[in-house]
Structures are given as structure tokens and as C-alpha cells.
Amino acid sequence: MPPDFYARPILDLSRALIGCGLLVDGVGGVIVETEAYEAGDPASHSFAGPTARNRAMFGPGGHVYVYRIYGMHWCLNVVGGSAPGAAVLVRALEPTSGLETMAARRRMKDPRRLCAGPGRSCEALDVTRAHDGLSLGAPPFTLLPRPAEPRIVVGPRIGITKATDRPWRFGLAGSRFLSRPFPR
DNA sequence: CCGCTGATAATCT
DNA sequence: GATTATCAGCGGA
Numbered sequence: 281m282p283p284d285f286y287a288r289p290i291l292d293l294s295r296a297l298i299g300c301g302l303l304v305d306g307v308g309g310v311i312v313e314t315e316a317y318e319a320g321d322p323a324s325h326s327f328a329g330p331t332a333r334n335r336a337m338f339g340p341g342g343h344v345y346v347y348r349i350y351g352m353h354w355c356l357n358v359v360g361g362s363a364p365g366a367a368v369l370v371r372a373l374e375p376t377s378g379l380e381t382m383a384a385r386r387r388m389k390d391p392r393r394l395c396a397g398p399g400r401s402c403e404a405l406d407v408t409r410a411h412d413g414l415s416l417g418a419p420p421f422t423l424l425p426r427p428a429e430p431r432i433v434v435g436p437r438i439g440i441t442k443a444t445d446r447p448w449r450f451g452l453a454g455s456r457f458l459s460r461p462f463p464r
Numbered sequence: 465c466c467g468c469t470g471a472t473a474a475t476c477t
Numbered sequence: 478g479a480t481t482a483t484c485a486g487c488g489g490a
Contacts (some may be wrong), residue, residue: 316484318481323482346470349474357482369482399483426480440483 281416281423286341286361290316294368294450298432301424302370304405307378308422309395311370312452313459315437317357319365322442326365336413338364344421346412347403349386353399355438358416371398371438371449373405374457397459435462 281300286293298357302308315323325334325347336345341361349355360366373395374381382394382404395401404407415421431453436444436459452460 319480325482328476331475347482348474350471350481352471353483355482371482397483437482441481 299426313372
């Protein structure tokens with residue numbers, strides 16, 4: 281993916297990532313769900329400015345921000361290149377490559393739940409703090425362009441307590457691999 | 465399908 | 478010491 285792919289407003293980048301392929305060491309699938317976070321957004325980790333944890337959010341676009349949540353899961357974000365402190369949370373994938381590897385890591389077979397959530401996706405792709413700050417343009421990552429413009433559904437973000445009314449969650453319309461359904 | 469509960473630790477106040 | 482961008486397992490419908 282060219283570097284200027286990331287240099288657009290974070291809501292646009294969130295939509296542009298839907299349908300793209302995301303692989304880590306050849307294992308992964310198609311991004312079907314994302315959420316946008318940005319500086320000045322009370323729900324964003326970047327809201328209070330740079331810290332040790334969120335420094336990747338203020339780094340170059342096209343790199344990743346990985347953090348631990350609830351003491352046990354990892355979450356993967358794509359950092360935006362248009363403004364500092366903005367990133368896209370990768371919430372769900374449609375598994376396409378390395379199904380057996382992902383099933384073994386997740387200790388489950390059902391493809392529908394393999395990557396249906398940010399924590400589940402990181403476990404399936406074996407993404408950890410070791411990846412924090414790395415570029416998507418180099419191994420072990422691969423980000424593939426989408427074959428066609430997908431139809432996208434929109435809704436409020438999940439699991440947050442602030443700025444809950446912003447419709448900054450995006451999904452591939454009709455996908456069976458979402459973390460949760462979108463409201464009608 | 466849906467909602468509830470407990471697990472578990474880094475981060476920040 | 479409170480909060481947290483979550484998940485598996487369970488029970489009910």
C-alpha cells in the first residue's frame with residue numbers, strides 16, 4: 281500500500297480500510313469492521329496528549345498502535361497520516377489465510393468468531409506489544425488493496441463511555457464476521 | 465439469538 | 478485506588 285494511502289482524514293481512512301486484506305506473517309483476512317479515534321476525541325487514548333503508551337498514535341501514518349486492554353487482550357490500530365493522534369481500531373476480519381493457524385491460536389473452529397472483535401483478531405494474528413510502532417509496509421505485515429469499493433454501514437462505537445453518540449464505527453455491509461450487528 | 469458476570473493488569477489520577 | 482476502545486461461558490428465550 282503506498283504511503284499516501286494513510287494521509288487522509290481519519291473517518292475516510294476508517295472507511296478506506298474496509299475490504300482491505302490484512303496479514304501478519306501471511307495469516308489473516310479481510311478487514312470488515314473499524315472504528316475511528318482522533319485527538320480532541322474524549323473517547324480516544326490520544327485525548328490527553330502523548331504518553332508512553334500512546335506514543336505510536338503521534339508517530340508516522342501507516343504504522344500501528346498496539347495496546348493491552350482489560351489486562352488480557354491486545355488491540356491493533358492503524359495510525360493516520362493526516363493529523364497527529366488519530367488512528368483506526370481494527371475490530372474484525374473475515375478470515376481468509378492461515379485458517380488452521382488461527383483456529384489453533386484461538387482454540388476454536390468456528391470461522392465466524394475467529395476474528396470477530398479486536399481482541400480476538402489480535403489473538404488469531406498473534407499481534408502483541410512487540411508489534412507496537414511497526415510499519416504496515418514491512419514484514420511481518422501485509423496490507424492489500426481491496427478489489428472493489430464495498431458497501432459500508434455506519435453506527436456508534438462499541439465499549440466506550442465518552443462521546444458515545446459519534447457514528448464512527450464502520451462495517452462491511454452484510455458481513456457475517458462482524459463483532460456485533462449494526463443497528464438498523 | 466440476547467444479556468449478564470467474572471477474569472485480570474497496565475495506565476493514569 | 479478507579480477505570481478500561483474485551484471475551485468466554487453460562488442461562489434464558
